[in-house]
């Protein structure tokens with residue numbers, strides 16, 4: 001049973017690919033400090049500038065934190081940590097066994113800055129066959145199979161290597177029937193550009209998840225246009241409630257109440273069967289142990305809030321259970 005699901009998380013990850021060096025000399029030293037209560041205020045505002053903050057390496061911490069989601073009624077965590085940011089099949093299997101949660105592992109490759117020499121030189125077919133092998137046979141002979149293709153990283157502007165990887169991911173989607181989950185570049189034009197390429201390669205929008213909707217699309221007209229394609233819309237940054245967004249300082253990170261308003265708009269528009277939720281935990285400061293919201297923020301705080309604002313039970317069930325079940329089911 002898939003049950004209550006978080007559709008985009010990271011239990012373990014090396015997210016230093018997004019490390020942002022502070023420009024001021026006096027701040028550079030902080031980059032190397034471990035996250036403590038003393039520097040947590042600075043880390044929260046500059047979360048991409050602390051190396052320690054971007055490393056989720058401790059399995060016991062992952063078990064403790066994910067267990068809170070289980071205790072809050074959760075069943076499944078989709079871990080879309082792709083190759084290049086530390087995907088760890090054996091550790092995900094151990095975490096699944098120790099927490100009682102289903103952990104669905106991803107396959108594929110993240111943004112350009114994490115691409116290996118092999119990946120840059122590989123052909124579309126070579127990349128596709130590796131993804132297909134992950135889904136059908138398991139990673140590197142471990143027998144541990146991926147249940148989703150993603151997250152497939154795309155920057156803005158989109159790079160050639162990322163374009164090649166997405167094409168390979170679409171080939172693998174067609175071959176396996178597995179869902180494809182895309183991380184779009186930070187620009188409102190990115191989603192439709194990516195989706196038109198996916199369509200051109202013969203991808204299936206009903207088996208495609210567009211991630212990070214809230215930090216990518218601010219305009220309701222564009223949101224409606226993307227929704228009309230039929231893809232899943234992943235509001236996957238719940239709990240990220242600090243409006244300053246160091247990865248895109250010219251825009252902002254919406255607050256939870258803005259996410260809820262977007263979701264209510266989509267539901268009123270008849271789009272409830274396309275919505276997925278998650279936190280995209282990828283740094284220490286979002287874990288409870290480090291003063292964050294943890295993996296149970298959605299079931300413990302967001303779902304009650306959506307109910308209190310009048311969301312119908314069937315829509316809550318659709319978003320939390322039915323949509324992820326349909327999205328994750330393939331032969």
Ligand SMILES: [Zn+2]
Pocket residue numbers: 008009010080151280282
């Ligand atoms: Zn992610």
